[in-house]
Amino acid sequence: MAVVAAGRVLRLGGRWSAAASGGPSAQRAIAYLFPSGLFDKRARPMMKHPSEIFPEQRKIQWGEDGRPFHFLFYTGKQSYYSLMHETYEKLLNVQKHQDQLVAQGFSLQKEKKNLVGSRWLTKTELEGMLLEKLSDDDYSRFIRLLEKLMTLPCSDIEENYIKKFSKEIAVQLQKVSTEPLKYDEQGVAFSTGEGVRKTSRATAVVYDNGTGKITVNGIDILRYFPVLQDREQLLFPFQFLDRVGKHDAICTVSGGGRSSQAGAIRLATAKALRSFVTETEVEFMRQAGLLTVDPRVRERKKPGQEGARRKFTWKKR
Amino acid sequence: MLRSVKGFICRPLKLDHGYALHMAAKDCFSSVVSQDVQTPAEKPRAIFYTNESDPAQHSEQHEGRHYSIPLEEVKAVFPHGLPYRFQQQIKTFQEACVMVRKPALELFTYLKNSNFAHPVVRYVIYGERGTGKTMTLCHVVHFCARQGWLVLHIPDAHLWVKNCKELMQSSYNKERLDQPLQASFWLRNFRTTNEHFLKEIKTQQKYVWGKRDSTEQGRPLGEVVEQGLTRVKNASDAVGVVLKEIKQQCCLGSFRVLVAVDGVNALWGRTTLKKEDKSPVSPEELTLVYNLRKMVMNNWSGGAVVTTLSQTGSLFKPSSAHLPHELLGKEGFDALDPFVPILVPNYTEREFESCYHYYLHCRWLQHEKARTEDGKEELRFLSGCNPWQLERLSAPL
Numbered sequence: 001m002a003v004v005a006a007g008r009v010l011r012l013g014g015r016w017s018a019a020a021s022g023g024p025s026a027q028r029a030i031a032y033l034f035p036s037g038l039f040d041k042r043a044r045p046m047m048k049h050p051s052e053i054f055p056e057q058r059k060i061q062w063g064e065d066g067r068p069f070h071f072l073f074y075t076g077k078q079s080y081y082s083l084m085h086e087t088y089e090k091l092l093n094v095q096k097h098q099d100q101l102v103a104q105g106f107s108l109q110k111e112k113k114n115l116v117g118s119r120w121l122t123k124t125e126l127e128g129m130l131l132e133k134l135s136d137d138d139y140s141r142f143i144r145l146l147e148k149l150m151t152l153p154c155s156d157i158e159e160n161y162i163k164k165f166s167k168e169i170a171v172q173l174q175k176v177s178t179e180p181l182k183y184d185e186q187g188v189a190f191s192t193g194e195g196v197r198k199t200s201r202a203t204a205v206v207y208d209n210g211t212g213k214i215t216v217n218g219i220d221i222l223r224y225f226p227v228l229q230d231r232e233q234l235l236f237p238f239q240f241l242d243r244v245g246k247h248d249a250i251c252t253v254s255g256g257g258r259s260s261q262a263g264a265i266r267l268a269t270a271k272a273l274r275s276f277v278t279e280t281e282v283e284f285m286r287q288a289g290l291l292t293v294d295p296r297v298r299e300r301k302k303p304g305q306e307g308a309r310r311k312f313t314w315k316k317r
Numbered sequence: 318m319l320r321s322v323k324g325f326i327c328r329p330l331k332l333d334h335g336y337a338l339h340m341a342a343k344d345c346f347s348s349v350v351s352q353d354v355q356t357p358a359e360k361p362r363a364i365f366y367t368n369e370s371d372p373a374q375h376s377e378q379h380e381g382r383h384y385s386i387p388l389e390e391v392k393a394v395f396p397h398g399l400p401y402r403f404q405q406q407i408k409t410f411q412e413a414c415v416m417v418r419k420p421a422l423e424l425f426t427y428l429k430n431s432n433f434a435h436p437v438v439r440y441v442i443y444g445e446r447g448t449g450k451t452m453t454l455c456h457v458v459h460f461c462a463r464q465g466w467l468v469l470h471i472p473d474a475h476l477w478v479k480n481c482k483e484l485m486q487s488s489y490n491k492e493r494l495d496q497p498l499q500a501s502f503w504l505r506n507f508r509t510t511n512e513h514f515l516k517e518i519k520t521q522q523k524y525v526w527g528k529r530d531s532t533e534q535g536r537p538l539g540e541v542v543e544q545g546l547t548r549v550k551n552a553s554d555a556v557g558v559v560l561k562e563i564k565q566q567c568c569l570g571s572f573r574v575l576v577a578v579d580g581v582n583a584l585w586g587r588t589t590l591k592k593e594d595k596s597p598v599s600p601e602e603l604t605l606v607y608n609l610r611k612m613v614m615n616n617w618s619g620g621a622v623v624t625t626l627s628q629t630g631s632l633f634k635p636s637s638a639h640l641p642h643e644l645l646g647k648e649g650f651d652a653l654d655p656f657v658p659i660l661v662p663n664y665t666e667r668e669f670e671s672c673y674h675y676y677l678h679c680r681w682l683q684h685e686k687a688r689t690e691d692g693k694e695e696l697r698f699l700s701g702c703n704p705w706q707l708e709r710l711s712a713p714l
Contacts, residue, residue: 212698222701223445223637228710235698244694 032304045303058131079130080138084145090158091149098154109153118166120146126165178274178282181208191275195267197294200256204268208276210248212238216265217252230262237270237290241277263294365671365678367417372460375417375425381667383414383675386459394462397472397506398579400451402708410679418449418668420661421456427657428460428621433573436615439622439653441581444661445639447705450625453661454577457623461575466620467514467563469576469612471503474583475630477605481590484598488527489554493604494592500552500605504545507559515539518566524558526551538562557608564612567619574620576612580631581624584610585649587633610652624653664702672704676711684714 033045061078062068072078121129123139146165149155155162181189189208194201214234216224225231238244249269253261270290274282285291299308306312367382369375375384386394391413399407407413424440431438442450458470477499487493508515518538525531526548532540538559545555567574578584584606590598600606613622626644628634634644641658642650664672673693676682686692700706 212694220701222703222706228699231699231701235695238698239691239695242691244691244698 043303056128056131077132077134077138079132080134080142083130084142087142087145087149087161090161091145091152094149094152094154094158097157098152101154118168121165121167125167178279181275189276191272193268193271193273195264195269195271195293197263197267198256198260198297200253200260200264202251202253202261202264202268204249204251204265204272206269206272206276207248207250208246210246212245212247214249214251225258225262227258230258233259233262233266234269236266237273237285240285240288240290241273241281243273243276247273247276267291267293365674366414371463372421372425372456373463375422377422379417380419380422381416381665381671383416383671386413386415388413390459392509394459394468394510395455395470396509397503398451398455398458398470398577403452406708410681414675415452415456415459416449416668416671417456418453418661420449420659421453421460423659424453424457424623425460428457431621433570433619436618437576437620437622439613439615439624439656440659441624441626441641441653441656442659442661443626443639443641443644445663445703446628446636447703448661448663449704450627450661451579452704453659454579454623454625458575458577461573461577462510464573466573466575467511467567469507469560469563469574470510471578471609472506473627473630474578474580474606474609475627475632477603478583478586478588478590478600479630479632484590484592485550487553487604488550489557489604493602493607494590494598495550495553495604497549497552500556501546501549504542504552504555504559508539508542508546514572515542517572518562520558520562521565526554553604556605560608560612564617568617570619572619576620576622576624578609578613578622578624580627581613581653582626582631582634582644582646582649584613585646585652586631589632613653615655664704664707666702669697669702669707672707682711682714687711687714 061070061073068074070078070082072081075081120143123134123136126139126142127134146162149158150162179191181191183189184207190205192203192205194203196202214221221231221234225234235244238247249272251265251268253265255261256264267290270285274285274291277285282291301308304312365381365383367379367384369379370384370386372384388407388411391399391407403413420442424442427438427440442453444450458468462468477496481496481499483496483498485495485497487495515538519535520532520538520541521534523531523534524541526544530544530548530551532544541555541558541562545552545559563574566572584600586600588598588600588603590603592598601610613624615622626639626641628636628638628644631638631644638644641653641656645653673682673696677688682688682692684692687696696707696710700710
């Protein structure tokens with residue numbers, strides 16, 4: 001490639017030579033991509049990784065003389081069959097090891113491996129790994145072979161090989177333990193919670209046996225949040241649990257605007273209410289989205305665009 | 318607005334609703350109350366309604382209940398006093414129902430027990446925004462009208478210090494400025510309220526309005542009012558004359574006077590008006606304000622002065638200001654100094670229930686969820702038991 005490029009430089013001597021020597025258009029391109037004065041790492045242009053832009057391609061399978069490198073080339077699916085051969089070789093290996101152990105008199109015990117947290121590669125993932133198309137039949141044969149390998153007692157030897165073809169599934173239901181209720185001097189139960197939204201940080205202390213009065217930074221919610229929408233956000237956790245007039249809450253909040261402060265307090269009160277409520281209700285709250293931190297944050301403005309997404313007006317000429 | 322989040326998750330559990338405060342609020346009312354709110358209209362009506370239409374008879378047992386004023390009386394007594402939203406409500410419901418609340422009852426006891434030989438006592442009704450100050454004032458006005466007092470009701474003093482299109486130099490006093498439009502408007506409404514008084518009260522001196530117009534001594538006050546209405550240029554002076562006459566003659570004791578001013582903090586604040594040379598106008602330079610200030614002084618006897626502070630129409634005051642000394646300023650506070658403050662709070666539990674049942678009865682709350690307990694709790698939370706908020710919330714429902 002370099003030879004080709006150099007050849008072009010020598011032959012054309014026009015645009016490309018300018019680029020090679022660092023002419024005006026190249027200078028402009030560099031100035032555009034790397035505006036001087038911004039040396040911060042965060043100011044660098046955000047480009048995708050080259051592997052995302054240029055997908056992996058198969059290299060040429062035969063040499064100068066036309067003779068293919070791989071011995072299974074003429075099967076058509078060389079990587080697939082070579083994989084099958086390899087896996088079967090491992091299988092035979094394991095069986096040989098097993099026979100040796102039996103011959104020596106050890107008893108074979110298969111510990112049940114926990115298959116819950118892992119899954120095999122999907123067909124598309126396997127195709128990506130092998131860089132060639134598979135049929136469903138081929139894929140199912142391969143998976144069956146792997147399963148057979150797994151079921152053998154001594155397959156621990158080839159565990160590294162098997163791990164290449166399995167993926168971990170994220171454990172969905174993580175046990176988040178809820179805090180127990182605390183009691184203050186009068187014996188009233190209370191619990192605390194914290195919430196964030198955009199740039200607001202809020203803490204809430206929810207007391208039992210209340211009248212539904214909520215105080216934010218020492219001010220009643222009717223005066224702190226004159227807009228109905230914010231008060232509705234605060235109402236949501238209580239209404240969801242049918243406990244609208246039963247709890248008092250004292251909250252502190254800082255940062256952000258009115259809407260994000262309301263969202264932060266909502267999250268804080270929902271987290272605090274977990275201690276008052278059964279586990280199924282906590283699960284319902286989680287599914288309703290009351291306990292999830294809202295990940296949306298203000299997107300940064302990119303150079304070359306007017307805003308985060310808005311481009312400059314496109315002029316045809 | 319009332320959301321049905323429970324719809325998308327099936328919930329086998331149902332929490333217990335019985336909590337002490339709510340049951341206590343229900344126990345307040347008579348035993349006629351049943352658990353189910355959709356029973357025929359007669360039973361729940363006993364909660365929030367009372368037949369006693371004379372404010373003089375209202376007492377603690379009527380507290381929290383609505384009483385209705387006949388529509389003809391509304392037109393006669395309140396040509397210009399009621400809040401705008403309440404007027405719309407009257408038009409919709411075809412009835413004017415006012416709630417009897419504690420501050421009003423307090424004022425009634427004071428008025429009934431006041432000694433009219435002493436200088437007038439001034440009452441200042443204050444409170445947060447939307448808690449019912451103007452409605453309390455209107456209740457008191459109705460009470461006094463029923464008792465046969467002469468009512469000087471200024472619906473909103475802020476209207477006199479802002480948005481005035483025509484400002485004229487006063488003919489009586491060169492430094493002051495007249496407001497013919499506002500003055501004539503007020504005179505018209507004053508005439509509607511106090512027809513019979515205008516015939517009885519006689520002028521005690523001669524007033525000359527111009528080269529050809531004058532009012533002799535001993536003529537009924539109605540003539541002064543007519544003069545003000547026909548010659549709009551002299552309307553502000555006519556107002557001044559009316560106030561002066563009433564003040565002088567009230568001390569004699571033949572009739573009682575109630576001066577009801579809404580938004581009294583406008584009299585001592587700043588104005589948004591400008592003279593022709595773009596210099597700002599201070600309130601003393603307006604004839605109407607000057608005369609009203611004299612009326613609000615406590616150097617006369619034989620009546621009462623009931624005023625309201627209002628932040629909503631006030632100029633150059635922050636929205637968090639509610640207390641008298643914040644809204645009146647030093648000057649106003651000193652002028653009104655020995656006064657009886659009356660705080661108007663948000664709805665209590667009982668008043669909230671009463672208002673809610675009233676809206677249900679008038680079929681104002683159409684949303685099906687609004688009829689449930691949950692809906693009521695939601696309304697209570699979102700409105701914070703503030704009457705104004707509750708009214709605005711229930712309007713679209």
